[in-house]
Amino acid sequence: MASSVTGGGGAGGSGPDVGGLMEKAKELDQLKKEQDEVAGEINKIHKKILASPEMVDKSVDTILLKLRALYTHAKELSESEISASNALIGMLDGLLQSGASTAQRKKIEVGEQKKKRIKSDTETPRFSAASMRNQLDQAANLKGEQVAARVKSDDEKDEWFVVKVIHFDKETKEYEVLDEEPGDDEETTQRKYKLPMSCIIPFPKKGDPSSAPDFGQGRQVLAVYPGTTALYRATVASHRKQSKNSYILEFDDDEEDGSLPQRAVPFYRVVALPEGHRQ
Template identity: 50%
Template sequence: MASLELANAALKEIERLRKEQELVIRKINNYHSKLQQSPEQADHMKDDSWIKLRTYYIKAKTLAEDEATVSTNCIEHLTGLLPGQAPPNRKKPGGSMLQTDPNEKKRKRVRADDSTRLSSPTQRSTSVAYNNLASGDQVAARISGDGAENDEWIVVKLTKYDRETNRFEVIDEEPDDEGNGQRKYKLPASQIIPFTKRSDVSNAPDFPVGTQVLAVYPGTTALYKASVVGPQRKKRSDEYSLEFDGDEEDGVAGLPTKTVPFYHVVQLPSGHRQ
């Protein structure tokens, strides 16, 4: 009954997010209450006060988005428990070259994140993306070894950064094919790629047409090599139009075009093997 356990975990996460939202909204209301009682205070408020109020609004928006994501996951888990309903598809459909290995790992669905900060390794201190990683963040992780024939990238959740070993501890939240529960990994920064946060669209990369990227295949949490084929995004919040390598469909000429949100598309790692 893994679906029931995951649904219960999602409900607990929703409750946590609601409580955190209430605290943030209370702080926002306190600001506005003071300004309504004494409107002239607005002229004397310091810049850091306005910045703090803006930060509260951003936090409230992020929490609301996280709650929506967790709620969607919860619905999917509960749907799989209904009579006559199949559980959510965890693998790319069809007979694509992406699945030629019969023992290929299950494709996992995307999870929500929280926001307890992590310390990042010193060698990555110049990278804003790594410095801003937080416990609970989703990242792309290469879980295959350096000597593997093909690189296997999946979406995982960060749990902590181990200063002694200089490695990130991550968890693959979906039980494996044998039902052995969630897998944990300790990976160096070279095997971790941060995703752009959904709320941080201003820092989202803008990959032009023809660029090769690594992206989450729709309906899964597995990442594959793809090429940007759609017109360049008009807005930074738009999705990318991608063609995934080896995604041929029987009886169809060329590769099908898939749309992937900007926050699930990253730069293709150097030397990627697929």
Template identity: 70%
Template sequence: MLYIQAKELSESEVNISTQLLGQLDALLPSGTPGQHRRRIESNEQKKKRMKPDSDVTRLSPSVRNQLDSLANMKGEQVSARVTPEDAEKDEWFVVKVIHVDKETREFEVLDEEPGDEEESGGQRKYKLPPSRIIPFPKRTDPSSILDFPPGRHVLAVYPGTTALYKATVVQPRKRKTDDYVLEFDDDHEEDGSLPQRLVPFHRVVALPEGHRQ
């Protein structure tokens, strides 16, 4: 008798559960709730990543001003990395800007004093992106002059050459227009010491991040 009652109660619970599941299926949209939610989120993420055409084609005033300032560098001497990205070492030289393409933002520069290793033996031209160009401080514009403290690593023109090398500032300066006293890396004397060399302020720039020498 008890077995029969228990069996009837069990069958009744199954029927009630089946009815409840049917009602839930009627209320919920097709597909599992989790899948529907993920699909909405992915669409929203795509919308966030997409930019209106106007944002891509329209240049902001700050970008225009930057391009104008680059174009104004024509005829000036700048420091330029002439070696490719996959080179073992970065080679920086003093070059002259002869043209700036506003559309491609490329600098066409001229190495006016190529080294003895140049096969052509003459002046050499390069087309470089802005990331491989560092303007020198201007003698007539104090706002462009940077003040590097002692101990700071910089990139500077080695005296008597047009090549730039990593160096360390070793003495403080009283004025921004004073020469820097630098110790160049790998510039060892026979006794292993590093000589201190004077370099004009307008031939010293910040050391690029990730510089290889």
């Protein structure tokens, strides 16, 4: 693979601007509204079942299928909320690390305070607290799992690797992870890192293709380069087929003989490209 895979630097990138931050916040608000709508639909069905148990006997398949679809949608929205929240955290880190001026930070704080006052009329604190608990519980459940982790980041590029979650601290909101296969230049055979939630992306479940996002042709993703434990930016060249459960990808800077070769990568080693990714 070309320089980015073997360690060469990519083009420099600046941190996210305030406008991008606000857009991502709007996306998170919309996800929460959709979650409320789905929860309302689920509650309606539950109430109907309690009020008319005989209804279940008459159309049990229809009711169960509808409930399954609603719960599946709720799960997808929850996962999207985690992804959007992680992206917001990463964007805020980028603003802070890029040396945002005091005036810019003040503008963000004032905007956030105004947004909180507006949202207080439409959202209950219990929902926000429950959402945070849900995120923390899902993070804790990753213990022993392999995940994608941004272990290094500078002004020029981010470095993502496959690591194993050893522990998640709910107080500090930090993961302790183990890089089981570090590079040849590492002094030890294995290396541990402590990373914030914004640096971790869970992989889809290996035995459950339905847990994977359905990336379409032309979509940019972050994927494990075949034969390595490193993740790089790639473009989906061929839509995933249920029979094969692999994406055909073209990795950036992977040029051979003037063209990008197409490589098959299992669905459980492909995740959404993080906001502001540098390679």
